[in-house]
Amino acid sequence: MSDLHDHGFKEVTRVAPARERLREAVTPVDRTDTVPLSAAEGRALAEPVDARHAVPDYHRAAMDGFAVRAADTFGASDRAPEVLREVGDDEGTDPEDASVGPGEATRVHTGSALPDGADAVVMVEQTDLFAGEVEVFDAVAEGENVAPPGEDVEEGQRLYDPGHQLRPSDLGLLKSCGVRRVRVHDRPMVGVIPTGEEVVERDPGPGEVVETNGLTVSRYVERWGGAATYRNTVTDDPEALRAAIERDLTKDLIVTTGGSSVGERDLIPEVVDRLGEVLVHGVALKPGHPFGFGVVRDTPVLMLPGYPVACIVNAVQFLRPAIKWAGQMPLREHPTRTATLTRKLPSEPGVKTFARVTVAESGEGEAGLEATPTRASGSGVLSSVALADGWVVVPEETEGYAEGATVPVEDWEYYA
Structure with a gap:
């Protein structure tokens, strides 16, 4: 029986x-409730969320170097560099507040806003600065080494649909797009x-x-x-x-x-x-x-x-x-990893069995991991699950797994 x-x-x-x-x-x-982003982690969205502005919402330098007009660099080479006048670096002027005219260049850093008048960035490795003049050893095309507005996120872009459970990375993206509060379940x-x-x-x-x-x-x-x-x-x-x-x-x-x-x-x-x-x-x-x-x-x-x-x-x-x-949240599957059983794992037909296992690196077989059952029985032994690395789920139709079988180990402690 x-x-x-x-x-x-x-x-x-x-x-x-x-x-x-x-x-x-x-x-x-x-x-539902409307909450600030600081209180939204783990909550499920009750309505769609769109970006309020583009990211970036300006042209920005994609490299450290000099902002220039691309036309001023045409023909530049190691043997015949184009020489431009450095601007925007005198008397403490912020380079981002500078403008670039014909024959001029101003220093920029990755992420800096592109100065007015500039349409490209020459990488610092392709330049030499001496006595207020910038020698350019490589020509650049219009838009080269420049990140356009919306390269990351476009204004009005749909970010998340209702039911999405917010993660810390989601909160960072929302804030970068101008979203400060969200409606959640x-x-x-x-x-x-x-x-x-x-x-x-x-x-x-x-x-x-x-x-x-x-x-x-x-x-x-x-x-x-x-x-x-x-x-x-x-x-x-x-x-x-x-x-x-x-x-x-x-x-x-x-x-x-x-x-x-x-x-x-x-x-x-x-x-x-x-x-x-x-x-x-x-x-x-x-x-x-x-x-x-x-x-x-x-x-x-x-x-x-x-x-x-x-x-x-x-x-x-x-x-x-x-x-x-x-809570109208997504029900995700637990992550699994494949391991080789170190001993036989029996199961009663018609019953779904959750066998607790520890997992260790073996360096052998396809999986490279081996799973050892902590106990085949003993539902009152709390340590058998608290000290386990996961469990092997044996379906109702299966009478268990043999020693050496390759099995999926489910990480049931997974956060989601």
């Missing part, structure tokens, strides 16, 4: 259909409720455990773009659990940790079903099949298992996408 049935689940839902049902239950947040509000009569904050006695799931999940909520309210632990009492869930029905999502299985003290599914409706209870996922979710008064309630590894795996697979859908 499978491990799933040993725990009393008569049937379980595969990960993909479970996620689809969850997506149908999540309502995108329609609240509000972060989904998520109530995080750890549960369990055996859960304590510190100094556990026999049979007690320190509360870590709520802390871990609340930090992931923030990392994934939500706004977490991390509640105190609620004991295994139906009325206390009901009150805790009802208190957070003002949130966009509720997530509980612990009490999600089918034992005598696993009360969360029953409480959720009495307040609303449980849509999924039990998933074909390892570690962490005692996951479920329901809806109470239009608020999705995600019930994460109490074992720390199972809690994290299900948070990544279900809570992360729920936050992205609610």
